[in-house]
Amino acid sequence: MRQQADRCEFGAVRDENIRDQLIDKCRSALLRKALLEKKGVTLITALDIARAKETAERQASAIATSQGQSVNAVRKKMHTPTPSHKSDGHCYRCGRHGHQAKDSCTESDMP
Numbered sequence: 001m002r003q004q005a006d007r008c009e010f011g012a013v014r015d016e017n018i019r020d021q022l023i024d025k026c027r028s029a030l031l032r033k034a035l036l037e038k039k040g041v042t043l044i045t046a047l048d049i050a051r052a053k054e055t056a057e058r059q060a061s062a063i064a065t066s067q068g069q070s071v072n073a074v075r076k077k078m079h080t081p082t083p084s085h086k087s088d089g090h091c092y093r094c095g096r097h098g099h100q101a102k103d104s105c106t107e108s109d110m111p
Contacts, residue, residue, distance in 0.1 A: 015043040022046055028053065 019041065026032045031053050035046055091099055 019043040
């Protein structure tokens with residue numbers, strides 16, 4: 001557009017005229033509305049807004065198309081005692097064989 005504007009002899013208002021053409025000829029009604037709602041929009045800010053909206057549209061479209069794809073579930077790993085917590089059938093609380101403290105150790109088993 002800038003190359004075309006150079007042929008038109010706009011002079012000092014060249015960027016303003018390009019901005020106006022950008023807003024007027026914009027295909028996206030949402031973008032046009034966003035540009036018109038802003039006060040004092042320059043060509044540079046209009047281009048920044050247009051790029052941001054374009055990127056957001058592209059990302060939203062990518063998300064919408066990926067929603068149909070399957071995702072692997074994340075499961076919590078079961079806790080397995082480490083060797084330091086394991087005993088070979090000895091209870092670390094009462095010292096008896098055949099159980100662990102978390103299973104069946106009672107106060108009566110304590111020495």
